Amino acid sequence: VTREALSAAADALRAAGVEDPQLDAELLLAEATGWERARLLADPDAELPPPAARRFAETVRRRLRREPVAYIIGRRGFRRIELAVDPRVLIPRPETELLVELALELRPRRLLDVGTGSGAIALAVASELPGCEVVATDTSPAALEAARANAERLDLAERVELVAGTLPVDPTGFDLVVANLPYVSEAEWPGLQPEVTEWEPREALLAGPDGLDVIRDFLNDCVRTLSGIAPQTANALDGDGDGAPGGVLALEVGAGQAQEVAGLMLEAGLGAVETRLDLAGIERVVIGRREDA
Numbered sequence: 001v002t003r004e005a006l007s008a009a010a011d012a013l014r015a016a017g018v019e020d021p022q023l024d025a026e027l028l029l030a031e032a033t034g035w036e037r038a039r040l041l042a043d044p045d046a047e048l049p050p051p052a053a054r055r056f057a058e059t060v061r062r063r064l065r066r067e068p069v070a071y072i073i074g075r076r077g078f079r080r081i082e083l084a085v086d087p088r089v090l091i092p093r094p095e096t097e098l099l100v101e102l103a104l105e106l107r108p109r110r111l112l113d114v115g116t117g118s119g120a121i122a123l124a125v126a127s128e129l130p131g132c133e134v135v136a137t138d139t140s141p142a143a144l145e146a147a148r149a150n151a152e153r154l155d156l157a158e159r160v161e162l163v164a165g166t167l168p169v170d171p172t173g174f175d176l177v178v179a180n181l182p183y184v185s186e187a188e189w190p191g192l193q194p195e196v197t198e199w200e201p202r203e204a205l206l207a208g209p210d211g212l213d214v215i216r217d218f219l220n221d222c223v224r225t226l227s228g229i230a231p232q233t234a235n236a237l238d239g240d241g242d243g244a245p246g247g248v249l250a251l252e253v254g255a256g257q258a259q260e261v262a263g264l265m266l267e268a269g270l271g272a273v274e275t276r277l278d279l280a281g282i283e284r285v286v287i288g289r290r291e292d293a
């Protein structure tokens with residue numbers, strides 16, 4: 001019955017070092033049975049249909065090898081959309097929703113999402129800001145395929161242009177550029193959970209000795225190509241309400257990196273640099289504005 005299946009699975013997952021064994025067992029059983037989690041808990045004596053019991057056993061076996069739940073069930077919620085995810089792409093994290101929230105505040109006419117992965121930021125913005133033209137890039141062809149499939153499934157393919165590389169051919173004319181680029185340092189890597197180091201794409205995460213190699217290169221590129229960030233036309237963050245921000249770049253960073261990235265942005269010629277905190281109180285987003293043009 002449900003109760004026994006859940007407790008046996010949770011015990012096995014706990015023994016394997018899984019962080020939240022009870023929750024994961026419930027999520028996997030809900031997936032295998034097609035029942036809501038609430039129903040599993042409300043009716044612990046329900047008999048499991050044998051095909052569901054087999055599916056559950058198979059998914060628990062995968063989880064015991066520390067494969068993330070999102071890859072096993074094949075999807076992850078982000079803002080209001082659900083993204084298909086597999087090991088070609090990073091599993092979108094809740095703190096990345098900060099970049100989407102910033103876009104909703106600034107209401108750009110054209111947004112560039114650099115390193116789009118599953119398409120999380122680009123697709124969430126496109127779905128919540130119907131007037132916004134979105135371009136998204138990634139250096140990983142496999143990630144771009146995954147993003148394209150998500151765009152089609154969410155019926156947003158017309159609104160989101162996917163481009164291979166870092167910056168589009170013509171990187172000018174974007175009011176807002178957002179990027180959640182790799183920022184994990186080599187020193188941190190061995191201390192991360194196996195769900196990350198053994199399953200998620202390394203090139204989506206690792207960025208050299210201090211974790212800033214990719215962001216440094218990106219900021220250099222921005223300077224070289226005249227940034228792709230539209231000239232500042234209004235002080236966007238004052239929110240004058242006319243929906244014309246102009247010239248903002250926002251980067252997600254790792255814990256402890258914000259001040260250094262703020263310095264790199266200033267060196268790259270951006271001004272009015274500020275940071276935003278995530279729910280854990282970590283400086284998670286660094287925002288700069290193009291003031292020269």
Ligand SMILES: C[S@@+](CC[C@H](N)C(=O)[O-])C[C@H]1O[C@@H](n2cnc3c(N)ncnc32)[C@H](O)[C@@H]1O
Nearest residue numbers: 090092115116117120138139140166180182204
């Ligand atoms: C941390 S993941 C973020 C994925 C997605 N934006 C999200 O927030 O869930 C970083 C992504 O950037 C891509 N990437 C790495 N280096 C890049 C570069 N130099 N230019 C563009 N994309 C890059 C990786 O392939 C990966 O998909």
